[in-house]
Amino acid sequence: MKAVIKGCKANFDIITTVPGDKSISHRSLIIGTIPKGVYTIENYAMSEDCKTTIEVLKSLGVSIVSHENKLLVNSPGVYEFHKDVEILDCKNSGTTARLISGLICGANIKTKLIGDESLSKRPMGRVIDPLEVMGGNIYDFKGTLPIRFEKNRGLTSIEYELPVPSAQVKSAVLIAGFLSNGVTKVIEPIPTRDHTENLFKFLGARVEKCGDKISIENSPIICKDIIVPADPSSASFLICAALLGHNIKLTVQNVLLNESRKTYIDILKAMGASIEIVGKGIVNNEPVGDLVVYSSELKGVKIEHHIIPSIIDEIPVLSVVAAFAAGETVFQGVEELKVKESDRVEGIVKNLRKANLKATYSNNNLIIQGFHVEGETSTEGSVSIETNNDHRIAMAFAILAMKLKATIIIDNWDCSEISFPDSKTYFSKFMNFMK
Missing domain, CATH: 3.65.10.10 (Enolpyruvate transferase domain)
Incomplete structure (x- = not known):
């Protein structure tokens, strides 16, 4: 109109x-649901993109009840997510598509990621390349959505230097790295927003930054209430x-x-x-x-x-x-x-x-x-x-x-x-x- x-x-x-904040809202669900448990998100951004992330996580088996801009989240834990989901529709949300790709690979989920006409024109290779190196099993990929993810044999850690400064790429690799074996290190010559690292730390994960290198490894984390x-x-x-x-x-x-x-x-x-x-x-x-x-x-x-x-x-x-x-x-x-x-x-x-x-x-x-x-x-x-x-x-x-x-x-x-x-x-x- x-x-x-x-x-x-x-x-x-x-x-x-x-x-x-939209960036923190996305991450409060995508990362917040990795551990099993119940938590609330206050002041969640009810933008169309962030609503998309809600629907994607529901499709994966997370219970999310919303009242205005407050969410009550009950997660079965990432390893109990639905393992075979026909389609996950990211609509217009690039953040959803890129971050959820790291989660899909790390949680070993079979699905097809799609988006609307606009999102389907945006580059995804910068995310998929490192995920494939880590062991992600990705088929029929032509640089953009749609992307088909198949079951993999588990991810291994990598040391990866970002070819372009992108918080979304960094976050996808860190999420996948947390769900992999070993210590994953991301090198970012030009710093980008660090909400992913901050939220992982808040939940108890072992995340370290030394110079331009960020390290993460699988470690115990718990659900916590989040205020956006x-x-x-x-x-x-x-x-x-x-x-x-x-x-x-x-x-x-x-x-x-x-x-x-x-x-x-x-x-x-x-x-x-x-x-x-x-x-x-x-x-x-x-x-x-x-x-x-x-x-x-x-x-x-x-x-x-x-x-x-x-x-x-x-x-x-x-x-x-x-x-x-x-x-x-x-x-x-x-x-x-x-x-x-x-x-x-x-x-x-x-x-x-x-x-x-x-x-x-x-x-x-x-x-x-x-x-x-x-x-x-x-x-x-x-x-x-x-x-x-x-x-x-x-x-x-x-x-x-x-x-x-x-x-x-x-x-x-x-x-x-x-x-x-x-x-x-x-x-x-x-x-x-x-x-």
Whole structure:
């Protein structure tokens, strides 16, 4: 369904939170159900992707009862999962597909993994390659979903250097490594988000990190209740809307403040954003706190290649912010953006140009020329945003309404539910939805 957005509301002091973190929600089920037992998950992200993980685990034999965003989970233990499941449908969720692949191989499950049209175009070789080396029995694999898993003779540990910085690949190998014989070591030259390691440690697993090497081995773990902090990636859209607004103060409460997830905040501060971080403690091995944001005048920055993996989800919204910052912003080495839910590089460049804003892609770099004047841009009438059914493109370009005189038309707002449930309610704190 289209969303038609006109102008921004005159809100000056907004206090809110956002739904639970998607990455931790996925892992709280996929890893949390490995031991036998009963536990609860508070503030589980009820996004479409995270609902997919619920359905996949149910298909494997896990009992999951949900009440709003709280789950009661009763797991038979990974070795008692159903061993022959005809199909596991990952729909649009790349996290589900990649992490569950490690679990399937480690638990010796026969199944066929499928996804929707978008997910079926995304690369899976980077996950399947190390799993096959470990002893995974995978048939008819042609680089993408569908993938057929057959029974194997048990996995053996490996030492594996990530060919690309990917928390999903790392997590798949660590999950499979935990369920294998020996000590599995993953080397990541460029660090990625570490929620998998943190959750394994929280449950009692032997996980060690030394330099760029992470080691894991099969060890006793127990079910524990898990609290999911608010998602910093979802918060980024509201934060950026507040920054582009006029005289707005925004407080987002109980946000995940993991170092690997708040890099975009450091970038915004380097651009001149007024953002205060108020720490509130540690929840299941993850730091949480409040973010206090004030509307700010911003300047362009250069974002180097090694930082990109830490902001891969936030690049679309950072690109929109950069379009209204003084000077030039360069995102170096963003080729990974081309194989997300859509070609996000193309989506960013095309949609910024529709709004008469300057963006180019050259030599794997995304370059935004900022339009920075007091008031509004010369764009009038309406700007129609093509999302290609990509949730982050839809939400990133909604915040154009904070600056443009034009009416912003998002061709498919419903896709935002993939990662940000009830997103319209949160965005309405800033913007006027006309339909």
